[in-house]
Amino acid sequence: MPTPAVVLLSGGLDSATVLAMAGEQGFAAHALTIRYGQRHAIEVDAARRVADRVGVQDHKVIDVNLRLFGGSALTDEVEVPKDTPEELIGREIPATYVPARNTVFLSLALAWAEVLHAQDIFIGVNALDYSGYPDCRPQFLDAFSRMATLATKRGVEGNMRLHIHAPLVHLSKAEIITRGTALGVDYGLTVSCYDPGDHGEGCGSCEACVLRRNGFAAAGVQDPTQYQSGAMHP
Amino acid sequence: MPTPAVVLLSGGLDSATVLAMAGEQGFAAHALTIRYGQRHAIEVDAARRVADRVGVQDHKVIDVNLRLFGGSALTDEVEVPKDTPEELIGREIPATYVPARNTVFLSLALAWAEVLHAQDIFIGVNALDYSGYPDCRPQFLDAFSRMATLATKRGVEGNMRLHIHAPLVHLSKAEIITRGTALGVDYGLTVSCYDPGDHGEGCGSCEACVLRRNGFAAAGVQDPTQYQSGAMHP
Numbered sequence: 001m002p003t004p005a006v007v008l009l010s011g012g013l014d015s016a017t018v019l020a021m022a023g024e025q026g027f028a029a030h031a032l033t034i035r036y037g038q039r040h041a042i043e044v045d046a047a048r049r050v051a052d053r054v055g056v057q058d059h060k061v062i063d064v065n066l067r068l069f070g071g072s073a074l075t076d077e078v079e080v081p082k083d084t085p086e087e088l089i090g091r092e093i094p095a096t097y098v099p100a101r102n103t104v105f106l107s108l109a110l111a112w113a114e115v116l117h118a119q120d121i122f123i124g125v126n127a128l129d130y131s132g133y134p135d136c137r138p139q140f141l142d143a144f145s146r147m148a149t150l151a152t153k154r155g156v157e158g159n160m161r162l163h164i165h166a167p168l169v170h171l172s173k174a175e176i177i178t179r180g181t182a183l184g185v186d187y188g189l190t191v192s193c194y195d196p197g198d199h200g201e202g203c204g205s206c207e208a209c210v211l212r213r214n215g216f217a218a219a220g221v222q223d224p225t226q227y228q229s230g231a232m233h234p
Numbered sequence: 235m236p237t238p239a240v241v242l243l244s245g246g247l248d249s250a251t252v253l254a255m256a257g258e259q260g261f262a263a264h265a266l267t268i269r270y271g272q273r274h275a276i277e278v279d280a281a282r283r284v285a286d287r288v289g290v291q292d293h294k295v296i297d298v299n300l301r302l303f304g305g306s307a308l309t310d311e312v313e314v315p316k317d318t319p320e321e322l323i324g325r326e327i328p329a330t331y332v333p334a335r336n337t338v339f340l341s342l343a344l345a346w347a348e349v350l351h352a353q354d355i356f357i358g359v360n361a362l363d364y365s366g367y368p369d370c371r372p373q374f375l376d377a378f379s380r381m382a383t384l385a386t387k388r389g390v391e392g393n394m395r396l397h398i399h400a401p402l403v404h405l406s407k408a409e410i411i412t413r414g415t416a417l418g419v420d421y422g423l424t425v426s427c428y429d430p431g432d433h434g435e436g437c438g439s440c441e442a443c444v445l446r447r448n449g450f451a452a453a454g455v456q457d458p459t460q461y462q463s464g465a466m467h468p
Contacts, residue, residue, distance in 0.1 A: 099348035111334035143381035
């Protein structure tokens with residue numbers, strides 16, 4: 001029987017790639033999508049399509065309304081910054097930062113992992129493109145892993161050590177796209193935009209769209225993304 | 235302006251005591267109740283009554299359905315073990331353990347703390363009575379604090395170090411009751427039972443009821459708990 005792993009699957013480009021990588025490494029993927037009150041709930045539909053296409057052991061969608069706390073353009077009703085100059089990306093913590101998001105996401109993954117007796121959690125964080133998010137850095141992931149091993153029944157009994165896999169952490173967006181394309185990921189199913197159209201079309205100009213467009217260009221891979229009419233194309 | 239703190243408030247005896255202690259220490263309490271799919275949702279009503287009575291800065295109730303993952307008598311549809319012999323309490327990890335519960339709870343508290351610019355989180359864990367729960371131990375809380383400081387914007391900027399307050403961690407149930415009674419906590423508002431009646435009456439025989447009853451007896455404090463008719467009284 002293959003080894004179970006919990007894979008955090010947002011419906012975006014990065015986590016779709018991570019899901020394919022987990023399968024390549026021989027894990028039986030249990031995909032977990034967290035509906036945290038984000039405006040782009042269209043991502044959850046994308047996650048379902050990606051999970052269906054890749055073929056997972058199980059896919060669960062859990063709700064946790066982080067909007068309740070406020071504090072971010074992604075969950076508040078405020079304007080998403082458009083046309084973020086590329087030289088600023090990664091320089092400072094962006095307004096789209098959701099407080100403690102990855103801590104909450106990894107905690108929920110840990111709960112499922114413990115039930116599954118899984119020791120492996122996959123997350124698509126990326127320290128290069130998103131170095132402004134503190135909870136995407138390797139130091140954070142190491143600290144989470146240490147904490148999680150102490151938190152669990154099997155960790156305390158000495159039968160497991162939780163392993164957080166972040167296979168994208170040192171890859172550029174172009175490298176991610178190159179790896180995923182080699183693994184057969186259909187990026188046309190994924191949504192990255194912070195402010196997508198009704199069918200998941202990208203706005204073309206938010207930070208996520210800019211990183212995605214530039215990534216496809218740098219990888220020399222055809223960009224399958226649908227952009228909203230009137231959006232700037234590369 | 236008083237310093238804000240997030241206080242995890244379940245509606246049970248322990249967290250009601252912690253809320254009073256946070257106030258005694260001069261913090262402006264932001265109470266957080268997490269409805270995690272537990273069968274005893276009656277606790278949430280108790281939490282509202284306790285927050286109202288004590289007087290808090292704010293009280294939020296957030297839903298996260300940990301039943302989705304299964305794995306515990308508290309969230310699964312299985313029988314709660316009754317008449318747990320007292321000598322077994324704390325000896326092994328109980329069947330009522332909810333996977334990664336305190337990790338999830340503290341992560342949600344962290345999200346709110348970050349929005350509030352709060353550096354303090356209070357949690358009513360207790361290492362003596364519940365030593366079987368790995369995520370109640372001081373080593374776990376220290377590891378969570380280190381992880382959380384690395385997870386947050388202000389932690390990375392060096393402007394904060396998250397402090398997890400667990401003022402009950404080394405107290406017996408009797409000591410908790412003595413402290414809370416001195417602070418004016420109305421334990422008649424709280425619910426501890428794993429399998430309460432429709433109005434929060436204790437079954438009198440589950441692990442939580444046994445610990446509670448014995449705690450009042452040992453503290454020499456009148457037990458204000460309503461027990462179900464037919465329940466064994468001390």
